[in-house]
Amino acid sequence: MVEHEDRLSRVFSALADPTRRDMVARLAAGDATVSELAAPYDVSLQAVSKHLKVLEDAGLVSRSRDAQRRPVHLDAEVFDLMTKWIERYRQQAEERYQRLDALLDRLQGRDNDESKDKGAAG
Amino acid sequence: MVEHEDRLSRVFSALADPTRRDMVARLAAGDATVSELAAPYDVSLQAVSKHLKVLEDAGLVSRSRDAQRRPVHLDAEVFDLMTKWIERYRQQAEERYQRLDALLDRLQGRDNDESKDKGAAG
DNA sequence: CCGCTACTCAACCAAACGGTTGACAACGCC
DNA sequence: GGCGTTGTCAACCGTTTGGTTGAGTAGCGG
Incomplete structure (x- = not known):
């Protein structure tokens, strides 16, 4: 390095x-x-x-x-550099998490017939 | 360490x-x-x-x-730990800066008679 | 100018870091 | 069950890091 x-x-x-x-x-x-x-x-x-x-x-x-x-x-200005970096990826990760959450919601809504019975799989 | x-x-x-x-x-x-x-x-x-x-x-x-x-x-949660640490001290530093700024303003307001004449000293 | 105060530079040392290679463990697949 | 895939553990190595001590520089104050 x-x-x-x-x-x-x-x-x-x-x-x-x-x-x-x-x-x-x-x-x-x-x-x-x-x-x-x-x-x-x-x-x-x-x-x-x-x-x-x-x-x-x-x-x-x-x-x-x-x-x-x-x-x-x-x-203190340099702090901004860090904060920006951190926030960028945190937001990205959070958005992804929320999309996943929404997807799971939709899947559950659509297939709740199955999920009720076999939802505990995986 | x-x-x-x-x-x-x-x-x-x-x-x-x-x-x-x-x-x-x-x-x-x-x-x-x-x-x-x-x-x-x-x-x-x-x-x-x-x-x-x-x-x-x-x-x-x-x-x-x-x-x-x-x-x-x-x-991503750990990011919060960092962000909190950073924000804490950045805010502290910024507040201090603003207090200093305000103080300078007040000093200038009070003594602007002198500062007009001898402000370029140093 | 001499000495004290405040700090930096240089050399050195042990420990940690980031990388390597070699061995091997866990698991799916034929 | 053996083989290939995926990944970890262990030992080793050179560089960096954080600490030390010793010497030197910068500036004020007598």
């Missing part, structure tokens, strides 16, 4: 880690510096810095500069 | 792979067997089988039995 081929993969991959998800959750409440973000976790600052790089590469956060500090900001 | 600690991590992680996302996309159109799913990809059947295990462990698909075949079915 040479590298992550597309944005969507990077986003999903970034959010697959509970620490990173927690960071995103906290950043939703407001920007924070690297040390502030690192505080609650029992890992080195370098590890947190790496996590932030992953989030940044995924386009989920951006970092600016304030003296020595690097305030981290959540870019 | 020993193992994936929670469901959400497994789901995001499962969808971080483009092949698995493609499988989900195709399964949204209808159930399929392992070989059917494997056909378009240039990997072994075993690799596809592994991918399906990942999707199954994440609760994204379920597998039944039909003779030698193992039809794979998409379980």
